[in-house]
Amino acid sequence: MENKSRLSEFLLLGFPDTEELRIFHIVLFLIIYMVAFIENIIIITVIVYNHQLHSPMYFFLVNLSLQDLGSISVTVPKSMLNSLTNTEAISYSGCLCQVFFLVFFMLSHFFLLGAMAYDRYVAICNPLHYETVLSKTVCIQMATSAWMGGLFYAILYTGNLFTVNFCSRIINQFFCEIPQLLKISCSDSYIAVVWALTFGSSLAFSYFAVITFSYVQIFRAVLRIRSSHGKHKAFSTCLPHLIVICLFLISGNFAYLRPISSSPSTSDILISMFYCVVPPIMNPLIYSMRNKELKMAFRKLIINISFKNLPQISQFV
Numbered sequence: 575m576e577n578k579s580r581l582s583e584f585l586l587l588g589f590p591d592t593e594e595l596r597i598f599h600i601v602l603f604l605i606i607y608m609v610a611f612i613e614n615i616i617i618i619t620v621i622v623y624n625h626q627l628h629s630p631m632y633f634f635l636v637n638l639s640l641q642d643l644g645s646i647s648v649t650v651p652k653s654m655l656n657s658l659t660n661t662e663a664i665s666y667s668g669c670l671c672q673v674f675f676l677v678f679f680m681l682s683h684f685f686l687l688g689a690m691a692y693d694r695y696v697a698i699c700n701p702l703h704y705e706t707v708l709s710k711t712v713c714i715q716m717a718t719s720a721w722m723g724g725l726f727y728a729i730l731y732t733g734n735l736f737t738v739n740f741c742s743r744i745i746n747q748f749f750c751e752i753p754q755l756l757k758i759s760c761s762d763s764y765i766a767v768v769w770a771l772t773f774g775s776s777l778a779f780s781y782f783a784v785i786t787f788s789y790v791q792i793f794r795a796v797l798r799i800r801s802s803h804g805k806h807k808a809f810s811t812c813l814p815h816l817i818v819i820c821l822f823l824i825s826g827n828f829a830y831l832r833p834i835s836s837s838p839s840t841s842d843i844l845i846s847m848f849y850c851v852v853p854p855i856m857n858p859l860i861y862s863m864r865n866k867e868l869k870m871a872f873r874k875l876i877i878n879i880s881f882k883n884l885p886q887i888s889q890f891v
Contacts, residue, residue: 581740584669585662588653588748588843596657603657606851607650613858614639616872624871630708631697631811632868634690635861637717638818641686642854645679648672649749649850669750674732676850677752682724684778687819688785689716694812695788699795727777734769747846782823789816814860821853821860 617639621632649672656662664672696707735755742758745751789812796808862868 610854630713641683646854648675653748672750678724678728685720685723691785691788
């Protein structure tokens with residue numbers, strides 16, 4: 575048994591250490607990370623470049639992409655580095671930093687989804703006052719509140735985690751996951767963390783109730799639209815956001831409400847990958863698949879870049 579006073583590092587036992595599986599792990603995670611990175615950078619670049627997309631919905635989408643980039647960068651690069659160097663170690667401070675930034679990006683992501691639900695609610699239920707209600711200043715304040723809310727809870731939770739004594743240093747996961755850390759904590763030292771989790775769960779439930787109420791009002795308003803084209807347009811702007819919310823909540827519930835196994839299991843790793851790695855890849859695809867404005871802006875950007883490069887290419891011909 576080890577206590578916090580002698581603990582300097584943890585051991586991440588998420589993946590088997592055979593040579594073939596290590597190579598597969600590195601290649602798979604590198605592909606996943608590059609795809610998520612490129613997708614989100616494209617979304618950010620297209621929206622920033624095209625002035626026609628400078629509206630509240632796309633402003634929040636840029637913030638969502640930044641959060642996706644942050645959350646996947648917290649876990650995947652360290653896991654690849656461990657496989658490359660054939661080590662399982664992560665320092666005590668490095669582990670708590672992973673927890674801090676993962677909680678920060680996940681909670682700010684959730685708060686931002688609420689801001690985006692409010693944006694859709696005003697756009698559909700109160701369209702005449704949309705620009706007044708969601709002015710540039712209000713949008714910046716809402717986005718800042720989402721980031722600050724995530725930061726506040728990350729500080730609260732990680733600060734309490736510093737008081738926890740750990741009776742083992744073995745984490746049966748490929749990153750420092752909160753349920754796994756609670757599992758190896760000594761039974762008499764995690765009361766403050768449980769209170770922090772209870773507070774976070776209550777806050778998340780209340781926030782989810784607000785999002786649900788917004789979408790009930792949205793769907794009631796959409797069903798009153800007489801034009802089939804109007805209904806289709808309203809649903810096309812709401813459904814991607816609703817799918818992202820469902821993906822986020824389902825993956826989070828699977829990760830944090832499941833029983834924790836006593837030994838490393840494939841299902842635990844897959845579930846953790848589902849909530850930690852899949853959303854940053856899927857969110858850009860979900861938002862761009864049915865969004866004609868985003869697709870047109872992307873084509874326009876590619877065409878403009880191509881035409882700018884034509885004179886340079888012609889010099890070498």
